[in-house]
Amino acid sequence: MKCPQPPRWADRLLEAFCAPHLLEEVQGDLYERYGRDLAEVGVRKANRRYAANVLKFIKPFALKRQTHQYPSPSFLHPVMIRNYLKTSFRNLTKNRVSALINLFGLSLGVTACLVIYLITNYELSYDTFHADRGRIYRLIGTEKFGPNAETHPAGFVPNPVPLAIREEVTGLETVAAFHNITSAVLIPNGTEKPNRFEEGKHGVDNQEIVVVEPQFFSIFNYQWLAGNPKTALTEPFQLVLSEQKARKYFGDLPLEQILGKEVIYWDSVRVSVAGIVKEWDKPTDFTFTDFISFATIRSSRMNQSINLDDWNDIWSSSQAFVKLPEGTKPEQFTAAFQQFSKRHFQKDFKFTPGLQPLSDLHFNADYVDNYSRKAHLPTLYGMMGVAVFILLIAAINFVNLSTAQSVQRAKEIGVRKVLGSSRKSLIFQFLSETTLLTLTAVSIALVLVGPILSAFQSLTPKGLTFELFSLETLLFLLFVTVTTSLLAGFYPSLVLSSYRPALTLKGQTALKGGQKGYFRKGLIVFQFTVSLVFIIATLIVDRQLSYIRNKELGFSTDAIISIDAGRVGKSDVLAQRIRPLSGVERVTMQWFPPMGMSYMMTKMRYTGKQEIEMDVSAKVGDENFIPLYGIRLLAGRNYLKSDSLRELVINATFAKRLGFKKPAEALNQFLDFNGKKIPIVGVVADFHEQSFHDKIDATFIGYLPQQSRNLGVRLTSNGKTMNDVKATLASIEEQWNAIHPDKKFEYEFLDDRIARLYEKEQKTSRLVNTATAIAILISCMGLFGLATFTAEQRTKEISIRKVLGASVAGIVALLSKDFLKLVFIALMLAAPVAWWAMNEWLKDFAYKVDIEWWIFALAGLLAVFIALVTISFQSIRAALMNPVKSLRSE
Numbered sequence: 001m002k003c004p005q006p007p008r009w010a011d012r013l014l015e016a017f018c019a020p021h022l023l024e025e026v027q028g029d030l031y032e033r034y035g036r037d038l039a040e041v042g043v044r045k046a047n048r049r050y051a052a053n054v055l056k057f058i059k060p061f062a063l064k065r066q067t068h069q070y071p072s073p074s075f076l077h078p079v080m081i082r083n084y085l086k087t088s089f090r091n092l093t094k095n096r097v098s099a100l101i102n103l104f105g106l107s108l109g110v111t112a113c114l115v116i117y118l119i120t121n122y123e124l125s126y127d128t129f130h131a132d133r134g135r136i137y138r139l140i141g142t143e144k145f146g147p148n149a150e151t152h153p154a155g156f157v158p159n160p161v162p163l164a165i166r167e168e169v170t171g172l173e174t175v176a177a178f179h180n181i182t183s184a185v186l187i188p189n190g191t192e193k194p195n196r197f198e199e200g201k202h203g204v205d206n207q208e209i210v211v212v213e214p215q216f217f218s219i220f221n222y223q224w225l226a227g228n229p230k231t232a233l234t235e236p237f238q239l240v241l242s243e244q245k246a247r248k249y250f251g252d253l254p255l256e257q258i259l260g261k262e263v264i265y266w267d268s269v270r271v272s273v274a275g276i277v278k279e280w281d282k283p284t285d286f287t288f289t290d291f292i293s294f295a296t297i298r299s300s301r302m303n304q305s306i307n308l309d310d311w312n313d314i315w316s317s318s319q320a321f322v323k324l325p326e327g328t329k330p331e332q333f334t335a336a337f338q339q340f341s342k343r344h345f346q347k348d349f350k351f352t353p354g355l356q357p358l359s360d361l362h363f364n365a366d367y368v369d370n371y372s373r374k375a376h377l378p379t380l381y382g383m384m385g386v387a388v389f390i391l392l393i394a395a396i397n398f399v400n401l402s403t404a405q406s407v408q409r410a411k412e413i414g415v416r417k418v419l420g421s422s423r424k425s426l427i428f429q430f431l432s433e434t435t436l437l438t439l440t441a442v443s444i445a446l447v448l449v450g451p452i453l454s455a456f457q458s459l460t461p462k463g464l465t466f467e468l469f470s471l472e473t474l475l476f477l478l479f480v481t482v483t484t485s486l487l488a489g490f491y492p493s494l495v496l497s498s499y500r501p502a503l504t505l506k507g508q509t510a511l512k513g514g515q516k517g518y519f520r521k522g523l524i525v526f527q528f529t530v531s532l533v534f535i536i537a538t539l540i541v542d543r544q545l546s547y548i549r550n551k552e553l554g555f556s557t558d559a560i561i562s563i564d565a566g567r568v569g570k571s572d573v574l575a576q577r578i579r580p581l582s583g584v585e586r587v588t589m590q591w592f593p594p595m596g597m598s599y600m601m602t603k604m605r606y607t608g609k610q611e612i613e614m615d616v617s618a619k620v621g622d623e624n625f626i627p628l629y630g631i632r633l634l635a636g637r638n639y640l641k642s643d644s645l646r647e648l649v650i651n652a653t654f655a656k657r658l659g660f661k662k663p664a665e666a667l668n669q670f671l672d673f674n675g676k677k678i679p680i681v682g683v684v685a686d687f688h689e690q691s692f693h694d695k696i697d698a699t700f701i702g703y704l705p706q707q708s709r710n711l712g713v714r715l716t717s718n719g720k721t722m723n724d725v726k727a728t729l730a731s732i733e734e735q736w737n738a739i740h741p742d743k744k745f746e747y748e749f750l751d752d753r754i755a756r757l758y759e760k761e762q763k764t765s766r767l768v769n770t771a772t773a774i775a776i777l778i779s780c781m782g783l784f785g786l787a788t789f790t791a792e793q794r795t796k797e798i799s800i801r802k803v804l805g806a807s808v809a810g811i812v813a814l815l816s817k818d819f820l821k822l823v824f825i826a827l828m829l830a831a832p833v834a835w836w837a838m839n840e841w842l843k844d845f846a847y848k849v850d851i852e853w854w855i856f857a858l859a860g861l862l863a864v865f866i867a868l869v870t871i872s873f874q875s876i877r878a879a880l881m882n883p884v885k886s887l888r889s890e
Contacts (some may be wrong), residue, residue, distance in 0.1 A: 099437065103440060103441055110445040122283055127285060135173075138155070138355070141337075141354050154314060159310055162320035165322075171328065172324065173324055186264035218323070225278055238272065241263075245289040258276060271292055285362055340353060393778045428493075431486075431493050449466055458762075535863065537834060591704070603615055604671050617700075620702065623641045623703065635666070639701075647680075693845055716728075812875040830859075834856075
């Protein structure tokens with residue numbers, strides 16, 4: 001009788017463990033002498049009789065290997081590494097379900113890590129490329145209006161301060177002042193109409209135009225492409241452009257020919273190009289492209305808006321930077337700055353200069369300005385934590401599923417050990433499986449990262465790109481691959497390589513000392529603890545955002561648009577043209593709406609029973625302001641139409657601060673504003689003017705004609721369709737174009753303007769929701785895999801229980817209760833962690849929701865429901881299985 005073809009596993013066994021140079025000879029000898037036994041062992045399950053055949057088969061080769069007749073190459077030999085990878089691939093394809101679960105989890109984890117790394121690395125790299133960056137500081141300070149007023153941080157300085165500090169404070173290497181301005185840009189075009197370039201919409205984009213001292217280019221190094229850096233900004237009406245802006249204004253002219261060309265700002269300030277510099281291509285808050293010489297201020301109409309001699313006025317556009325000598329610390333100038341403050345600020349307004357490191361500018365929101373985009377460091381750190389936890393959860397899945405499969409691989413390991421494999425080589429074999437899976441996950445992540453960055457543009461900073469072949473990215477991917485492979489593979493490889501071959505080949509307990517699965521259960525608890533923290537965070541963040549959306553603001557936002565006229569005049573004429581339009585209910589001349597990012601603080605003095613002076617927020621608008629926004633009057637009346645500030649309306653908080661118990665008591669009292677006594681004619685209910693992070697402060701409403709250059713328009717909404725609203729907006733645009741034919745018409749709904757106050761919270765919500773979904777998905781995949789293997793391992797137990805009369809529901813409950821216990825333990829661990837984290841997050845809000853017990857109960861129920869849904873399929877399938885089928889094999 002012809003000997004049957006040896007089974008495929010014999011080839012695998014020999015390839016992996018026989019000496020490569022003797023492989024052919026040994027294979028032939030084995031096939032001839034033991035082919036039938038090998039076929040029998042490969043086809044049927046290994047019990048004691050077949051284990052004896054296997055021992056008989058491998059004994060001669062084990063003895064020869066022990067006497068070094070068949071020496072094995074090093075386990076790191078290239079041939080062995082090739083065999084490890086080949087065997088790893090075969091094992092992964094054999095256990096497809098667990099391999100796919102692990103691959104899915106690892107791919108999600110690595111993708112999340114990569115995306116978060118790109119975001120955080122981009123944010124943390126802002127302005128880190130400057131030479132001498134450790135010596136560059138922004139000139140900031142603290143401001144105080146009146147002896148009893150609060151002290152506030154200021155990221156800007158009074159206009160005369162930089163020049164005075166340069167002259168009076170010794171030890172500073174360089175001081176450079178600049179001012180942000182916004183303006184449409186006109187480029188003369190011979191006898192034709194000038195080419196016009198509009199300014200950024202609503203100030204959302206970083207301001208690009210600055211009026212700057214020439215010392216600015218001594219602090220920040222630019223590459224000069226044309227012009228003389230020593231003389232480019234020393235005279236009035238000179239301009240330096242970035243190369244990109246020069247191309248935008250003048251096309252493809254050679255850069256040298258652009259020098260001397262004329263550019264017009266503010267419709268009448270004519271400057272000539274004296275230099276062109278290369279813009280920075282790395283992350284920076286200094287996105288300035290148009291540099292107008294500082295001397296232009298005093299020589300043009302700019303001096304009407306930028307008063308370089310006013311010590312008592314402070315605006316966010318007034319900025320200055322300082323470069324310190326080497327070895328100098330900012331603390332050395334504290335005393336000098338205090339003396340400077342005493343010399344120049346002896347009246348009610350106090351300003352004390354200070355220095356802010358350049359590295360702090362991108363992250364410190366206490367010091368506001370008109371150009372930098374603030375990143376929230378706690379959010380960045382939170383994102384890093386999310387990435388680590390998601391990757392940990394994915395690695396835990398691998399550990400759990402690998403150890404759960406240990407019984408299935410016990411016999412394989414026993415044969416390997418008897419053939420002479422060392423524990424070191426076995427560990428390397430199992431780590432190679434993890435590495436192969438991780439490399440596949442990294443490859444999938446590289447494919448997914450581009451679409452994910454596009455889908456989550458609202459969460460990612462502008463300018464973020466993915467460059468695979470950058471050194472930083474490659475090093476990060478290498479770190480993730482190595483770390484993940486070790487995290488996921490090291491413990492399973494230790495466990496699997498510790499099996500006793502004599503016992504495993506006899507079908508007995510594989511591990512030394514036995515194993516009750518405590519470590520695996522602990523990992524499941526950790527997974528669900530992380531998932532529950534994310535679930536609780538999601539519930540609380542969404543509840544806070546819902547509170548913000550639904551809480552009464554104290555004024556109406558329905559169908560109101562804001563039209564920012566900026567420096568363009570004729571707003572009163574535009575208002576008169578818009579009022580009679582169909583679909584327009586009311587129009588007010590205003591500075592800004594009641595609530596938004598822009599607001600003004602000033603000081604007021606009350607001289608009644610006792611003198612009270614305080615910082616007060618000002619809301620500026622004509623007599624239509626209060627009725628248009630539906631602000632509720634508590635006492636008195638609205639102020640009357642006038643051409644100047646003659647009457648005031650204050651809010652209830654202001655009345656209380658003045659000592660009045662009832663709003664009506666404040667009527668006909670006088671407040672001192674800039675030396676002028678103005679009566680209070682009305683008191684309105686409190687309304688929010690800033691985000692819910694800030695408490696409602698003392699506020700007055702009045703009409704200041706010079707500031708009331710913008711428009712607020714309430715559209716008729718009752719019975720109107722969206723097409724009607726669009727038609728009304730088109731009519732308003734026609735009136736705008738009739739007055740300002742060269743300026744683009746732009747508007748913004750008040751609801752959208754208010755929503756911008758909570759961009760950070762919206763991003764946090766999306767981040768937490770995404771992290772929660774990923775964590776739950778990975779945890780559920782791991783739980784599904786564990787439920788599958790648990791059901792397989794307990795097949796005979798389930799069959800016996802069914803024969804003895806157990807119901808399907810009872811068996812499902814039996815298989816589910818162990819997992820539900822772990823979920824309950826995870827809830828007990830997650831609750832205090834989530835409470836602490838979310839309590840810290842809510843501390844940033846003056847108006848917030850309470851963290852109530854039912855949130856934790858709901859999170860627990862959700863986790864239990866998710867766990868039940870995940871494991872129910874396998875539990876029910878195991879419970880419905882025919883017991884005769886599984887018991888017959890015994």
